[in-house]
Amino acid sequence: MRAHEAGALHGDIGNRGPAWLRTPDDVNALVPQLWPRNVTRGADGALTVAGLGVRDIAAEFGTPVYVLDEDDLRSRCRDFQAAFPDEDIYYAGKAFLCRAVVRMIAEEGMFLDVCSGGELAVALAGGMPPERIGFHGNNKSVAELTRALDVGVGRIIVDSFHEIDRLTALARERGVRPRVLIRVTVGVEAHTHEFIATAHEDQKFGFSLAGGAALSAALRVLDEGVLELRGLHSHIGSQIFDTSGFEVSARRVLALQAQIRDARGVELPELDLGGGFGIAYTSQDDPAAPHDLAKRLRKIVDSECAAERLATPHLSIEPGRAIVGPAVFTLYEVGTVKDVDGIRTYVSVDGGMSDNIRTALYDASYSATLASRGSVAGPMLARVVGKHCESGDIVVKDEFLPADVQPGDLVAVPGTGAYCRSMASNYNHVPRPGVVAVRNGRARLIVRPETEEDLLALDVG
Template sequence: MRAHEAGALHGNDLVPQWLPYPSDVNHLIDGLWSMNTTRNARGEVEIAGVGVGEIKERFGRPTFVIDEEDFRSRARLFRDTFERAFAPLSGVDMSYAGKAFLSTAVARWVRSEGLGLDVCSGGELAIALRAGSDARRLTFHGNNKSDAELKYAIEAGVGRIVLDSLEEIERVSALAATAGICQRVLLRVTSGVEAHTHEFISTAHEDQKFGVSIATGEALEAIRRVEAAKALTLDGLHSHIGSQIFDTNGFEVAARRVLALAKEGRDAIGRPLTHIVLGGGFGVMYTTQNTPRTAGQLAAIVDSSCRALDLEVPRLGFEPGRAIAGPSTQTLYTVGTLKDVELGAGQKRLYVSIDGGMSDNIRTALYDADYSCLLSSRTSAVEPRVVRIVGKHCESGDIVVKDEYLPGDVKRGDLVSVPVTGAYCYALASNYNSALKPAVISVKDGTVTEMIRRETLEDLLARDLG
């Protein structure tokens, strides 16, 4: 953590950088806050012209606040950057990974910005269809799709189903045949790449549940089986190495291995595999210690690899989710209990309790994720001190922000904003301790739209049949 001087901010070509705060905020904010986050003359944080005080009064707290323009600009930026990079080759398909955060409004935004949409459950598929998504631009993922979910996807006309195992080949083929449809599919393969990320979000090493292995020969056998299935059309291969990745070497190694398999597959079935999807997983800045990088240089890697393999360049696909949704959103909390804890040797830590916690952001407990925060209801000239932002749940691990600077006069009733909470926070939200799930709102040009209403006690009790 270090102080930030106000001034122009510049970022790389995939992660727009945002407006600076006044220098008296005593907080490094480069890249952490959505593009329309500012402070007004009263020192109150505003998002797209709407103050956090107004949001608290209208929607309670905690509340997820999405900067719609920010979300849309990130979607466009991914689309345009990759389209430019791959235009000289065979082109590229960009899809938003809905598992990061999905609602009917988000599905409409994605569609209007020209991206496809990935879903990984029957529920996500239902949201996408309710939003009017073109089923042909939907991709259905999952390592254990039920027959009911597959039937739903096939009958809805989903563009591609991603096959995740040898067993699934037979089930999808049988269901498609019954429906009288020749279903287009991708085959998810395990490239054996050890991504530099948390174990729980690394998805391409051999010892895990996703995909069929390239190294063991299972992937090549799967290609043969899909090609032999009369009710399936194999478009190509899918690889995903993990999430929150900053080192692009993993993408490059995976691309080379998957392309080599594509050549083997071409030779085995006598025709080219026209599509290769390299997934998403692009890292975003959760704290000032993170440095996002672009994967746009993959175009050159794909081109050179295909030349070396004497392989026709396939159409590439990418699936950003976190990198679009994450930085567009902040969560607004109210401060409750404050407690100074003696650490020994004259050291103290101030525990700042908020009115949410692991029920609306479990990522710190689950992945040891790092977050930042900001006193958003006012400014203060009081010397900052290190605090720990903790939730209200009955777990000692209920921590949202492990260590951050806040003004030393932070008090009960203050509002605190935690940035970059748009991905996997609401999506993983729970009713732990029978907590009520927060509202999700979007803001644009001073207008607030309620996207998902706050859960009520009546909602909580409705399914409890006593």
């Protein structure tokens, strides 16, 4: 491993690299952009969140546990609302969804995007008004579409000709006219991991723009007249920092909008540019603030609409990771510490790839810090690993931790609000952790941890 790579991954040391790590204060410091806004170190060096110490959280709820700073999440909702006051902001529920989070985002005036019948069920159970729900997915079943129509979901993003036919038949049977958007695959190569780039041509989502399928889909919906075509939708991927991909996407989608106008004399009133806005997982990441994103996206859309002589459509976006990702950290307990021939030190914690698959799946980078106390020891290069029977069970690939880390210490990993609990598994029959929301010095369980009884309840023998 190159030296600058180790420094780039640290959750505490900023961008200055390992050569800067000379004192215990260096390795105990926190980089604010990586942590929920209400996380600090107390006088004893232990982390607190919203006034509550992590040792108290671990004592009451056990570890591993996802810790949500509720006011942080709410403040990020408000930041997007302030930056996009005239647009619709759909929280992308796939990042993390539970009834408590649904209530939080609903109270903050957000819309909600779901992509399965299960997410729709949670959205409804959490009290989200159906008309503020959008329904995504490349293979929605008849049962899922039926429920969406019956409860009055606000919009459905159609993804295939089969879905158009299926939804048209269901709507005709019920005498309803659901609002739909056409998901367009624009051929943009987003600068992100292959598995989370969603707008290049060779993938499962949407209607191809280059091959003409997107135009054909829009014309079919308009000509049949059963579904109400509100607009076009484009989503180019996830964990994106460079807005140039959004510029290319908007240009191509709005060119399609002009083609539809020219073919049928209809200007579609809405445009959804998707989400995928990146967050800081390490000190090397530099995400844009919501108001900067808003300024850039509006400029892109206004420019392209002027070029195509189109009225500016009503915009919507779908941030998920950018709202919940930084608002959560995972708290682990150290079980073993093992030096491997001076190469690196392995710090094993009581979770792993079952509560955070992203490192193994996407080669994602995370940071970590000693959370239960301060330390006067110097830094050591460590790898934070889990307890699963896989050599790839890595939580944090490389991190500087105090050299006196020992069994029983608590380690916290920030930025785990998105795609950690929602992608968690029971690999090795390990129960999934719970989720605790903290506000004003008080913690409450919003998703209880699984037990062995839960695992056995589904095993019918």
